[in-house]
Amino acid sequence: MSEVLLQKSAKLPGSPLSRFKRRTGLVLAVLALGLCIGLWLTPYQPAQANFLNRLAPPEPAHWFGTDHLGRDIGTRLLYGSFWSLGLALVVSLAGLIAGTLVGLLAARSGPFPDALLMRVTDSFFAFPELIAAVAFAGLFGPSTVNLVIALSLVSWMKFARLARSLGLTIGERDFVIQARLNGLTGGLILWRHILPNVLPSLLVLWTSSWSRTILAVSGLSFLGFGVQPPAAEWGAMLLDGKPYMQTAPHIMIFPGLAVLVSVLAINLAGDRLRDLLTQTR
Amino acid sequence: MKYFLSRLPGLAFVLLGISLITFTLSYFSPGDRAEAIAHARYPEEIAFPPELLQAIRAEFHLEEPFWLQYLYWFGNVLRGDFGLSYASQTPVWDIFIGNLGETVTLSLTSLGLGLAVAFLLASLAVRHPGTWLDRAAVMLSSIGAAMPSYWLGLLLILGFAVHLGWFPSYGTGTPAHLVLPALTLAFWVMASQTRLLRSFMLEAANQPFVETLRLRGISEREIFFRHVLRHAMVPAMTMIAIDFASLLEGAIIVELTFARSGLGSLLAGSVLSRDLPMVMFLVMFFAVAYVVINSLAEALQAASDPATRTQEQRV
Numbered sequence: 001m002s003e004v005l006l007q008k009s010a011k012l013p014g015s016p017l018s019r020f021k022r023r024t025g026l027v028l029a030v031l032a033l034g035l036c037i038g039l040w041l042t043p044y045q046p047a048q049a050n051f052l053n054r055l056a057p058p059e060p061a062h063w064f065g066t067d068h069l070g071r072d073i074g075t076r077l078l079y080g081s082f083w084s085l086g087l088a089l090v091v092s093l094a095g096l097i098a099g100t101l102v103g104l105l106a107a108r109s110g111p112f113p114d115a116l117l118m119r120v121t122d123s124f125f126a127f128p129e130l131i132a133a134v135a136f137a138g139l140f141g142p143s144t145v146n147l148v149i150a151l152s153l154v155s156w157m158k159f160a161r162l163a164r165s166l167g168l169t170i171g172e173r174d175f176v177i178q179a180r181l182n183g184l185t186g187g188l189i190l191w192r193h194i195l196p197n198v199l200p201s202l203l204v205l206w207t208s209s210w211s212r213t214i215l216a217v218s219g220l221s222f223l224g225f226g227v228q229p230p231a232a233e234w235g236a237m238l239l240d241g242k243p244y245m246q247t248a249p250h251i252m253i254f255p256g257l258a259v260l261v262s263v264l265a266i267n268l269a270g271d272r273l274r275d276l277l278t279q280t281r
Numbered sequence: 282m283k284y285f286l287s288r289l290p291g292l293a294f295v296l297l298g299i300s301l302i303t304f305t306l307s308y309f310s311p312g313d314r315a316e317a318i319a320h321a322r323y324p325e326e327i328a329f330p331p332e333l334l335q336a337i338r339a340e341f342h343l344e345e346p347f348w349l350q351y352l353y354w355f356g357n358v359l360r361g362d363f364g365l366s367y368a369s370q371t372p373v374w375d376i377f378i379g380n381l382g383e384t385v386t387l388s389l390t391s392l393g394l395g396l397a398v399a400f401l402l403a404s405l406a407v408r409h410p411g412t413w414l415d416r417a418a419v420m421l422s423s424i425g426a427a428m429p430s431y432w433l434g435l436l437l438i439l440g441f442a443v444h445l446g447w448f449p450s451y452g453t454g455t456p457a458h459l460v461l462p463a464l465t466l467a468f469w470v471m472a473s474q475t476r477l478l479r480s481f482m483l484e485a486a487n488q489p490f491v492e493t494l495r496l497r498g499i500s501e502r503e504i505f506f507r508h509v510l511r512h513a514m515v516p517a518m519t520m521i522a523i524d525f526a527s528l529l530e531g532a533i534i535v536e537l538t539f540a541r542s543g544l545g546s547l548l549a550g551s552v553l554s555r556d557l558p559m560v561m562f563l564v565m566f567f568a569v570a571y572v573v574i575n576s577l578a579e580a581l582q583a584a585s586d587p588a589t590r591t592q593e594q595r596v
Contacts, residue, residue: 119291119294119295119298120298122291122294122295122298122572123294123295123297123298123299123301123302124298124302126295126298126299126568126569126571126572127299127302127564127567127568127571128526128527128529128530128567128568128571129530130530130531130533130534131530131533131548131563131564131567131568132564134533134548134549134552135306135548135552135560135563135564136306138549138552138553138560139306139307139310139311139552139555139557139560140310140311141311211427215427215429218429219429219430219431219534222429222431222534222538223431223534223537223549225549225552235429235431238431238432238435242435245435245438245439245443246439246443249439252432252435252436252439255432256429256432256435256436259429259432260424260427260428260429260432261427263426263427263429264423264424264427267423267426267427268423
């Protein structure tokens with residue numbers, strides 16, 4: 001979370017927003033701790049095959065069963081969170097940073113660069129995420145790196161639009177005009193006065209961008225255009241297990257459930273954050 | 282109309298941008314295009330003499346600088362010539378038209394199904410606010426928004442095709458083949474539209490005119506169906522159009538999950554066989570369709586919402 005939010009909460013002790021942040025922080029800490037403990041406790045490796053125990057249903061030794069190579073699905077799910085959630089995090093952060101830069105630049109530079117930047121944004125906006133990613137990853141060779149590049153290329157436009165429109169309204173506010181009269185440079189005004197005020201809304205958008213990207217990463221990997229199968233990405237696990245789903249349904253239940261629960265959790269947290277931020281306005 | 286005309290220059294620029302991005306993508310994609318074309322023309326040959334490759338490069342302007350190549354290609358596109366598919370040596374357009382029907386059928390079926398359920402759920406939720414019905418509708422739409430469509434597809438195959446055997450799991454052809462893919466996509470439409478319709482209807486139900494109607498003694502049922510619903514339809518129409526554009530995209534994953542023929546399978550297939558003219562055309566098609574549908578939705582909104590109209594006149 002940003003400094004801005006922390007400063008605001010310092011002024012409003014016990015506000016719903018600060019309570020939300022405390023609780024979210026706590027939940028994230030518990031989840032991260034749980035992940036670490038899980039990785040530490042599990043006796044298996046994600047790529048460790050055991051041909052004597054293939055397609056085993058959930059049992060005490062393998063809580064989530066084993067896949068067609070006898071690999072422990074629970075362990076693969078834990079490692080898979082780095083792929084599915086981590087890659088999506090990288091992509092959405094790249095989008096957040098690039099989009100904010102473009103948007104604020106458009107808002108603060110004159111009308112001509114603004115119009116040009118926004119038309120470029122619109123042009124990129126036209127490409128549906130999945131189409132662009134399939135075309136890019138397919139033509140340049142399906143791989144994790146190309147997946148990240150492809151999704152990043154089409155992830156920044158929403159941030160640019162929002163940052164621009166917020167930047168325009170905030171740029172007209174009194175404290176920005178005052179700052180300019182005080183002789184602050186354009187860069188400092190952006191950094192100290194405009195960015196802190198656009199950041200909360202951008203963060204709300206970022207949560208939804210992150211969850212969308214999780215769906216895109218796992219979906220593209222499931223289609224074979226993303227992370228490639230031996231890796232334990234959740235969508236790639238589904239692709240890997242698809243031929244065996246009739247005999248061993250558990251192989252496809254858990255990775256999908258992992259995607260569903262993560263996306264749902266991020267969406268709900270984002271919705272709550274948005275509600276709280278609109279209330280404080 | 283005036284609103285629409287004012288948007289045209291921007292629209293033209295965006296379409297130009299789309300073509301440039303598409304061309305850049307193909308220009309920098311790895312692989313020798315001359316060899317790909319030679320392979321397509323003479324499928325029985327394995328190696329090609331350098332003179333032949335040279336001739337192909339000259340014919341397709343492959344050695345010209347980036348901008349000239351772009352102009353050659355864009356000129357052809359403007360004339361409606363999208364080139365021949367490398368794979369089949371037939372015009373890209375014909376293959377596209379042959380596959381368009383399946384995707385549009387799937388998208389429209391899902392849209393209809395999803396909208397019907399969404400209207401029902403949202404109306405129930407708004408007419409009984411705060412009850413378990415309301416909460417269930419909200420929960421269902423949250424789950425639907427987070428549901429990976431390929432996974433839902435697999436679950437439906439497992440349940441309805443493998444265990445119950447009611448519907449075929451893979452392929453295209455009979456209407457029965459359409460059921461499971463349409464359900465998968467409809468679930469997403471239902472989720473997205475229930476949420477939107479509920480908030481539009483709530484907004485409409487909280488307008489001052491609703492209270493006035495109530496004071497006049499008009500029944501709740503009539504208020505809802507004749508006034509609230511109509512009021513909510515204005516923003517809803519735009520969102521339905523936008524969702525339809527996203528549906529075309531969502532159809533890709535679903536088509537591949539269910540091994541259906543259609544634009545999604547066509548795109549994936551041409552990408553994997555490096556059929557550049559086909560890929561470029563499909564990428565352009567989806568981008569242009571998205572822009573056109575969105576602009577129409579915006580124009581529709583501007584035409585039907587008096588607030589936007591007066592703003593336009595003031596400008």
